[in-house]
Structures are given as C-alpha cells and as structure tokens.
Amino acid sequence: MPPTPLTRQVAARIVDYIRSEQVATGTRLVERTLADQLRVSRSPVRNALRLLADSGAVAEADRGGYTVVSTDHLDLTEDAEDDVDDTVYLTIAGDRLDGELPDKITESALVRRYSLTPAQLNRVLRRASSEGWIERLPGYGWEFRPTLTSQQSYADSYRFRLTIEPAAILEPTFVLDRAAIEHVREQQQKLADGWIHELDNITLFNINHVFHETIAECSRNEFFIEALRRVDHLRRLVEYRRSLPRESGVIRCREHVEIADLLLADRRTEAAERMRGHLSTVTAEKIGP
Incomplete structure (x- = not known):
C-alpha cells in the first residue's frame, strides 16, 4: 500500500x-x-x-x-513498484488469514512461494513488521503474530472498542489536541464528500483508525491508547478484506465529523454518546446484532 x-x-x-x-x-x-x-x-x-x-x-x-541517519537526496515520491508490492502484501496477508502459511517461515520460503526478488521481500516484510503482524525471529526466520481470524474474535474486538472508546473521551485527563482533531475531521469530511470512492480498503482503514486513535490519545491514559492500538493491529488483516459498502461508509464518515465537531465544541459527554452510537451501528453492519 x-x-x-x-x-x-x-x-x-x-x-x-x-x-x-x-x-x-x-x-x-x-x-x-x-x-x-x-x-x-x-x-x-x-x-x-x-x-x-x-x-x-x-x-x-x-x-x-x-x-x-541522513536526509540527503531523500525522495518521498510514489514508488513505481507500489502496485506490485500491494498485490504481494495482500496475497501473503490473505494466505495467512486462510491458514495456508505456518506460524514460522523463512525468507527463502517466501521468495519461492511468491516469486519475489530480495528487494520486494524486504519491502513487504518491513511493511508487515511495521504494521505488527509479523516479526523477525532471533537469528533466522520470521514469525506471524496473532491476528483476529474467527468471526467471534472479530465481533469481540468491536464490543471491546464499544467499551473503551467512549470511556476514553470521558477520562478526567482528557486534553483536546485541537490541531490534530481538526486535521482528522478534515480528512473525514473529504471522505464523506466523495474521496471514499477513490480509496482501497487498506487506505480507508488506515485513515479511519487514525481518526479513532487520535481521539483516544487525547485521553492521556496510556492503557486506553495502547489497548486500542493493540486491537487495531489484531483486526487489521480482517479489515483489509472486509469493508462497509462505500455508501454506508459515507454515512459513517459523516458520523466521524459529528463526533469531531462535538469534541471541538467541548461537548465531551455528547461526543462519547455519539461515539457509542457510531460503534454500535458499525458493529451491527459488520458482524450483525
């Protein structure tokens, strides 16, 4: 991606x-x-x-x-191989979710299975490692970290979020990061205005989880913050393959905007209730009542 x-x-x-x-x-x-x-x-x-x-x-x-290290000659433009990397990345992720890959695997096995060059493999492993679903073993090989693979665990993750995210907004240590909230609000408004139809599931997931984590970070409670990050890591691969229809997604993005507006207006109690309602709706849409 x-x-x-x-x-x-x-x-x-x-x-x-x-x-x-x-x-x-x-x-x-x-x-x-x-x-x-x-x-x-x-x-x-x-x-x-x-x-x-x-x-x-x-x-x-x-x-x-x-x-x-060095910023000399640094180029942040799009890599021409991004599309190829995306395909390989999602294929490996899908195979892992489907149980076709073992818990531990070598680089040579990945190269053979997916016909990768060393450079491609390095980029894909870096990305998977940074997103928290694979890690290098001491000395040799890689190990896939736990992810949500069952319908029940996926449902449990949403119910957990339904508990902690509204609570994070009501924490006595909550301090609004106005600039950050305004930024994620702007992104959500852009999505609601049509940008959502131009994005793939991965990009959409990343934008939306940043919205939720940005709000949680305002709680200044590291337990809430780390818990939400952990859940986001665990559900990441499932979300890559499962997304709301874009028409429903537009509505949820508008709800994000409403939550941000309530926070910016210092109406935290209402924002927490709106967050609870929002997550309840998403839970029902993605996993059923």
Whole structure:
C-alpha cells in the first residue's frame, strides 16, 4: 500500500525540521516531541517515521524510537513498484488469514512461494513488521503474530472498542489536541464528500483508525491508547478484506465529523454518546446484532 497523503505530508515536515534545525546524525527522534512540534497526533508521526526508515533517512534505535541517519537526496515520491508490492502484501496477508502459511517461515520460503526478488521481500516484510503482524525471529526466520481470524474474535474486538472508546473521551485527563482533531475531521469530511470512492480498503482503514486513535490519545491514559492500538493491529488483516459498502461508509464518515465537531465544541459527554452510537451501528453492519 502506498503511504497515505497524510503520512507523506508529515514525513516531509519531519525532514524539513531535521534540515532546518540541523539535527545531527545519530540524534534520537522522540515521537511525542515531534508530534508537539508539528502539532499533529502521534499516530501520523509514527507512520511517517516508518516511511522515513524505509527511505533510509532514519533508523530504528536499539531501545525503541528512531535516530537520524541522513536526509540527503531523500525522495518521498510514489514508488513505481507500489502496485506490485500491494498485490504481494495482500496475497501473503490473505494466505495467512486462510491458514495456508505456518506460524514460522523463512525468507527463502517466501521468495519461492511468491516469486519475489530480495528487494520486494524486504519491502513487504518491513511493511508487515511495521504494521505488527509479523516479526523477525532471533537469528533466522520470521514469525506471524496473532491476528483476529474467527468471526467471534472479530465481533469481540468491536464490543471491546464499544467499551473503551467512549470511556476514553470521558477520562478526567482528557486534553483536546485541537490541531490534530481538526486535521482528522478534515480528512473525514473529504471522505464523506466523495474521496471514499477513490480509496482501497487498506487506505480507508488506515485513515479511519487514525481518526479513532487520535481521539483516544487525547485521553492521556496510556492503557486506553495502547489497548486500542493493540486491537487495531489484531483486526487489521480482517479489515483489509472486509469493508462497509462505500455508501454506508459515507454515512459513517459523516458520523466521524459529528463526533469531531462535538469534541471541538467541548461537548465531551455528547461526543462519547455519539461515539457509542457510531460503534454500535458499525458493529451491527459488520458482524450483525
């Protein structure tokens, strides 16, 4: 999947920041500090850093986070091989969901099964690893991480969200990140105005989960935030293959806009109720009552 416009925009702003502030090679980039500096939520910063890592501008630090490597000759334009990578990526994801791949697998096995070049395999594994459904084993090979594969686990994930997301809005530590909420509201309005018909399921999922995670991050409660991120990782592959009809999606995006407007108007109780109603409707549409 090509990076979303938001990811590319934030990545470009991070590069501008590194260059304008003359941030030295080896300097650790702190996600929260960048989010504050750029006045966006942490989720798009996280995705942008992953993109910059793929581009070689930053590298993963030993104890988490990223460090500056080089922004010389960095090109954030679309990769001509994105479409090929998308096809392979979704094929591997689908095979994993269908139980056709073992829990542990080698790179050579993946190369043979999907006729990949080393460069293609590297990009696909980087992407799957960054999205949390595969991880490198110590020394040799890869292991698929748990994902939602049954109808029951998928239904349970929505019921869990129905509990925690409205509660996160009502947390006493909730502090509105106005710039971030305005940004995700703008994206949702654009979707409702017709952009949704131009996007694939992956891009749509990423935009929508950023909306929900941005709101949860305002709670300042790490348990809510991490719980929602964990659920989003687990349900990601299922969502890639299962999406609401675009006509219904337009309605849900309008509901997102309404929730954002309530938050921006400091009407949190109403926003929490609207979030509960929104998730209840989506749950019924995707998994039944």
